[in-house]
Structures are given as structure tokens and as C-alpha cells.
Amino acid sequence: MTPERAAILDSVGAFLARHLPPEEVRRRDAAHIPPYDLLPEMGRLGLFALAVPESAGGLGPGWRTVALVQERLGAGAYCAASIFNRVVGFGLVPLLTYGSERQRGELVPLLLAGEAFCALALTEPEAGSDAAAIRTRAERVAGGWRLHGRKSWISDAKAARWLIVAARSGPEREGPRGVSLFLVPSGAPGVAMTPLPKIGNNCMPCFDIALDGVTVSEDALMGEEGRGFAQLMATLHVSRASMAAAVTGAAEAAVGIALAHAKGRLQFGRPLGAFQAVAHRLADMRIRVDLSRLMVRHLAGLIEDGLPCRREAAEAKVVATETLRDVTEAGMQILASAGYAAESDMQRLWRDARLYTFGEGANEVLRDAIARDMGLGERARA
Numbered sequence: 551m552t553p554e555r556a557a558i559l560d561s562v563g564a565f566l567a568r569h570l571p572p573e574e575v576r577r578r579d580a581a582h583i584p585p586y587d588l589l590p591e592m593g594r595l596g597l598f599a600l601a602v603p604e605s606a607g608g609l610g611p612g613w614r615t616v617a618l619v620q621e622r623l624g625a626g627a628y629c630a631a632s633i634f635n636r637v638v639g640f641g642l643v644p645l646l647t648y649g650s651e652r653q654r655g656e657l658v659p660l661l662l663a664g665e666a667f668c669a670l671a672l673t674e675p676e677a678g679s680d681a682a683a684i685r686t687r688a689e690r691v692a693g694g695w696r697l698h699g700r701k702s703w704i705s706d707a708k709a710a711r712w713l714i715v716a717a718r719s720g721p722e723r724e725g726p727r728g729v730s731l732f733l734v735p736s737g738a739p740g741v742a743m744t745p746l747p748k749i750g751n752n753c754m755p756c757f758d759i760a761l762d763g764v765t766v767s768e769d770a771l772m773g774e775e776g777r778g779f780a781q782l783m784a785t786l787h788v789s790r791a792s793m794a795a796a797v798t799g800a801a802e803a804a805v806g807i808a809l810a811h812a813k814g815r816l817q818f819g820r821p822l823g824a825f826q827a828v829a830h831r832l833a834d835m836r837i838r839v840d841l842s843r844l845m846v847r848h849l850a851g852l853i854e855d856g857l858p859c860r861r862e863a864a865e866a867k868v869v870a871t872e873t874l875r876d877v878t879e880a881g882m883q884i885l886a887s888a889g890y891a892a893e894s895d896m897q898r899l900w901r902d903a904r905l906y907t908f909g910e911g912a913n914e915v916l917r918d919a920i921a922r923d924m925g926l927g928e929r930a931r932a
């Protein structure tokens with residue numbers, strides 16, 4: 551902790567207290583209201599600029615600070631951490647890594663100000679974990695490209711100003727080669743979205759997207775033609791760091807709720823926490839969250855220092871998401887009927903947690919990647 555980081559966290563705390571206190575988080579969850587209206591305020595506070603170097607128009611403190619901010623947002627209101635990741639992980643990071651000068655010039659100021667964000671459209675009905683099996687096609691036409699295909703489960707797509715669409719542009723019939731990325735205005739003619747009802751993360755609506763002859767200009771191509779898959783893989787580990795930090799914050803919140811309940815609820819004439827079975831359960835929750843935090847902070851340091859960290863990103867994502875899944879499960883047992891009540895914060899964290907062990911790279915697939923890094927297993931595709 552430095553004085554600068556402490557001041558940033560204070561302003562994040564004040565933002566949460568003003569705009570997303572617990573009763574407001576519950577209200578938005580119950581009414582399925584995303585936090586898009588808060589993006590300009592997050593921009594004004596400079597939160598998105600933390601991830602961007604000063605040379606690119608940002609504030610430049612780097613990923614150690616971003617991880618702390620995401621942890622705080624995740625603990626107070628996961629919906630804010632989630633939209634932060636859409637702006638930073640799916641927007642600023644890919645744009646600054648392989649966006650063209652024109653794309654950076656147009657989008658980066660809007661993203662930094664919280665006036666717009668990008669959604670990532672990779673998944674398709676037949677291509678989830680096997681993302682390299684996508685079938686959406688981009689064909690060359692005079693002056694640009696025409697896209698045909700279908701995308702599934704795209705978070706926040708309707709409110710996003712742009713979709714980063716992964717499409718097959720090359721002659722290769724399958725696999726990661728021949729995939730390119732396109733910056734497509736979400737309201738472009740030929741884009742049709744259908745909401746997908748789901749069981750959690752109520753403030754993050756998801757959509758099935760039909761791309762029916764969507765025409766974009768030549769400069770909609772992001773990065774190199776045919777290198778889109780490699781480009782995505784080169785930045786997804788950064789958005790995983792942001793997500794793992796937020797998930798760690800949510801897990802900290804779950805421990806806090808369970809601990810308060812164990813101290814306050816009396817049964818058999820004693821607080822629940824006086825029973826060793828409950829106390830040990832809480833001690834295990836504490837250990838898991840501390841472990842997760844250490845891994846996330848280590849990863850954030852590697853990213854900030856520009857060091858290789860794909861394995862560490864996979865590890866941190868696996869540990870953080872399984873920690874949240876397990877501590878919310880334990881928390882539900884400690885709260886029992888109080889947790890099962892619709893207004894309980896624990897049930898929301900528990901429901902939401904179910905997504906993260908398979909979203910943004912299923913943990914099984916990430917374990918495969920870790921095993922490959924150890925010289926084990928078979929190489930999937932490629």
C-alpha cells in the first residue's frame with residue numbers, strides 16, 4: 551500500500567457508498583439494472599485510466615493498483631467490477647495492444663471517459679471452450695468486409711458501442727489460423743440481438759447475436775488479418791487478472807457476511823462460531839481468500855512489470871473462481887435459512903459465483919494450458 555493507492559481506494563470506497571451501497575446493489579440485482587449509468591462517474595474518477603500508461607492518455611499507476619481497485623469493487627458491488635472489465639479488459643487492453651492508430655484515437659478517449667465500452671463476441675453456439683472452432687465468416691467486399699454468423703452469450707452487447715467480433719477471414723477451414731478481429735458498431739445494419747435469460751449476474755445482460763451480412767469498412771479490422779486468435783489469447787490473460795481480482799473481492803465479502811452471522815446468531819445458547827465445525831469452516835474460508843489474494847497480487851505485479859505470466863494468469867483465475875465458489879457454498883451452509891432468503895447477499899454471491907469457473911475460459915481448459923506449460927498433455931488443435 552502506498553499513499554497514492556490508499557487515496558485511490560478511498561475514492562473507490564466513496565463511489566461505492568454514494569452510488570452502490572448494499573441496498574442499491576440488491577435493488578439493481580432484483581430489477582436487473584446494469585450499472586451503465588455509473589460509467590461516466592467511474593471515468594471522471596479516473597478508474598479506467600489506471601490501467602493505461604500516461605503515454606497513451608492514462609494515469610499510469612499500473613496493474614498493482616488496478617488489481618486493488620477491482621478487488622474493492624468486487625467486494626462492494628460486483629456489477630461495477632464486471633463493467634470495469636468490459637471497458638478495460640475487453641476494450642482498452644486489446645485496443646492499446648493491437649488497435650490501429652485510428653481505432654485508438656477514436657475509441658480510447660471515449661472508453662477512458664466512461665462514455666462507451668466494447669463487448670467481446672467470440673463464443674458461438676457450437677464453439678465455447680473450443681473457441682478456435684468458430685464459424686462466423688468475414689468475406690472481403692469492395693472497401694471492406696461482410697460478416698455472416700452467430701454469436702452466443704455475449705455480455706452487455708446491447709449497450710456496448712462496439713462489438714469486437716472474431717470471424718474466420720482466411721482460407722483455412724478450421725483451427726485458430728485464419729481468424730481475424732473486427733470492430734463492429736453494435737447498431738450496424740444486419741446485427742440482431744436476442745436476450746438470453748439466465749440464473750445470475752442479473753446486472754450483466756447477455757445476448758445471442760445474429761450477424762447477417764454486416765458490412766464494415768477496411769479499417770474495422772483490428773490488428774493483423776488472420777492473427778486474431780493469437781491476439782485475443784495474448785490479451786485475455788490481462789482481463790483474467792482483472793476478473794480474478796474482482797472475484798477475490800467478492801469472496802472477501804462472502805467471508806465477512808458469514809463471519810458476522812457466526813458471531814451474531816445464537817443456537818444452543820452460544821454463537822454459531824463457538825462450535826468448532828463452524829469456526830474451522832470459517833478458518834478454511836479465510837485461508838482460501840488470502841491465498842487467492844496473494845496469487846492475484848503476484849500476477850498483477852508480473853503484468854505491471856511486463857513479465858511473461860500466462861501460466862500465472864490461468865492459475866490465479868482457477869484459484870480465485872474456485873475460492874469464490876467454495877466460500878459462497880460454505881457461507882450458504884453457515885447462514886442456512888438466512889442465506890436462502892431472497893434478500894440475502896450471500897445467495898446473490900453464490901448464484902453469481904457459478905459462472906466464473908467456466909466463464910472467460912473454463913477452468914478445465916486453463917488446467918490443460920497449465921499442464922502443457924509443464925510439458926504434459928496433448929496440444930489441443932493448432
Ligand SMILES: Cc1cc2nc3c(=O)[nH]c(=O)nc-3n(C[C@H](O)[C@H](O)[C@H](O)COP(=O)(O)OP(=O)(O)OC[C@H]3O[C@@H](n4cnc5c(N)ncnc54)[C@H](O)[C@@H]3O)c2cc1C
Nearest residue numbers: 670671672673678679680703704705908909910911912914
Ligand atoms: C453469463 C455468461 C456470460 C458470457 N459472456 C461472454 C462474452 O461476453 N463473450 C463471449 O465470447 N463469451 C461469453 N460467454 C461464453 C463463455 O465464455 C462460455 O460459456 C465458455 O467459454 C464455456 O463454453 P460453453 O459454455 O459452450 O461450454 P463447453 O465448451 O460446451 O464446455 C462444457 C463443459 O465441458 C468442459 N470441457 C470442454 N472442453 C474440455 C476439454 N478439452 N477438457 C476438459 N473439459 C472440457 C468445460 O470445462 C465445461 O465444464 C459467456 C457465458 C455466460 C454463461
